[in-house]
Amino acid sequence: MNTTDEFWEIDGVSLHREGWNVISLEGRLNTPPMRGDDQTHAQVPGEQWMPKQIGSRNLTLGMWMIGVNNDTGYSVDQRRQWNDNYRFLSRLFWQPDREFIITRRWLLTDNNGIVGIQVHRALGQLAAPLAPAMTGRTRGVMTVDIKLAHPFFYGDEEVHTIARDTPTVVHNPGDYSAAWKHLYMHLVGPLKNPRLANTTPNPDVWFKYNATLVTGQAVTLDIDRFIARSDSVLFTYPENNLDLTPNNKGVLVSHGGAYPWMGLQRGDNNLILTTDSGTDSGHVEIRFRPPYL
Numbered sequence: 001m002n003t004t005d006e007f008w009e010i011d012g013v014s015l016h017r018e019g020w021n022v023i024s025l026e027g028r029l030n031t032p033p034m035r036g037d038d039q040t041h042a043q044v045p046g047e048q049w050m051p052k053q054i055g056s057r058n059l060t061l062g063m064w065m066i067g068v069n070n071d072t073g074y075s076v077d078q079r080r081q082w083n084d085n086y087r088f089l090s091r092l093f094w095q096p097d098r099e100f101i102i103t104r105r106w107l108l109t110d111n112n113g114i115v116g117i118q119v120h121r122a123l124g125q126l127a128a129p130l131a132p133a134m135t136g137r138t139r140g141v142m143t144v145d146i147k148l149a150h151p152f153f154y155g156d157e158e159v160h161t162i163a164r165d166t167p168t169v170v171h172n173p174g175d176y177s178a179a180w181k182h183l184y185m186h187l188v189g190p191l192k193n194p195r196l197a198n199t200t201p202n203p204d205v206w207f208k209y210n211a212t213l214v215t216g217q218a219v220t221l222d223i224d225r226f227i228a229r230s231d232s233v234l235f236t237y238p239e240n241n242l243d244l245t246p247n248n249k250g251v252l253v254s255h256g257g258a259y260p261w262m263g264l265q266r267g268d269n270n271l272i273l274t275t276d277s278g279t280d281s282g283h284v285e286i287r288f289r290p291p292y293l
Contacts, residue, residue: 005117008061009103010092018073019085020065027060027143031293032151054176057151058127059102060143065089067138078138086132086140093130093144099123102146104153111173120153120292152291154182160286162196167272172264174290179263182289183223189213191282192275196262199270205257211249213282219249223261226250264288 007016008028015022022028034052041048067082068075075081093100102124109115127147132140155174162168172178187194191213197206209219209228219230228249255261264286273284 006106008105009101011100012103013092015061015063017070019068019070019081020063020089022061022063023141024062027062030057030059032057032148054151056147056149059124059146059148061146062141062143064139064141065132082138082140090130093126093146095125099125099149102148111171118155120155122148122153123150124148150181152176152181152293154289154291157182157287157289161283162271162273162286163283164191164194164273164275164280167270170264170269170271170286172266172269172288172290174266175293176291177263177265178288178291179223179258179260181224181291182287183262183264184287185221185223185262186285186287187213187219187221187282188285189217189280189282190215190277191280192277194273194275194280194282194284196271196273196284198257198262198264199272200268201257201263201265203257205255205263207253207255207261210252210254215282221253221261223263226253226261228253 002014002016004016007014008022009015033055035055036050036052038047038049065082065085067078067080067085069081070085100123102122104120104122105117106120107115108118110118124146126145128143128145130142130144132142134140152175160168160170162170185196185207187209189212191209193208193210193212195206195208197204207221209221211219213219213230217230219228221228229247230249253261271286275282
């Protein structure tokens, strides 16, 4: 049972319960830092501005923890219950060999003006010892420092289909470009040397798969990992832990306009799929998760 409709989770476990709770907005609301510096030149005043890259970030959750049952709010033995609660949270946060999933549920207005709880997820790891300051034998307060090596939260997956020679607007509702995580391009034949371009950025961002896909053939591009895998059956996305590394056909992909093969900038993106054959009836399916601050 959660004590609020806006709450945080670690690996599916709520941090807003009867036995423990997050108490402060300070530390958990911040923007990622930027890496890189502007350049100085001899005999030139000031500095030359340079674009920056996004760095990792830290979140700090201020919490209290008491010796009560998380479901009932009561306990026969508060001392034992506090010990059990602390051990449970320690095992939840202290995971040296992996990143845990941190989920943020908060009340927002979406791009259509609809107000509701939006769910965003990131990967994080405990960045400092979990050491409660005791305000009694069965009550303690603590700060939970979490490092996000990859700095963004991600929303639910969106799916868009683009037919050949059909300009299509794909909206990225996130706070940053969708290019670095959770972006997949699924090309479905028949397509001869298909080329997908995003004409909204300047210059255009595009990729071309330099091969022919006949009816029944498909290839999926994992943009983050520069991997392309061809399949004769409908593809299961790596969100389901499918390894794309075998049979990588990335050498068949050419691209331009940006470092990644493709990207969706924040807001509207004008996309068009072209091929070397005027009779191709295939399409590209775009799957992405919007990145949020």
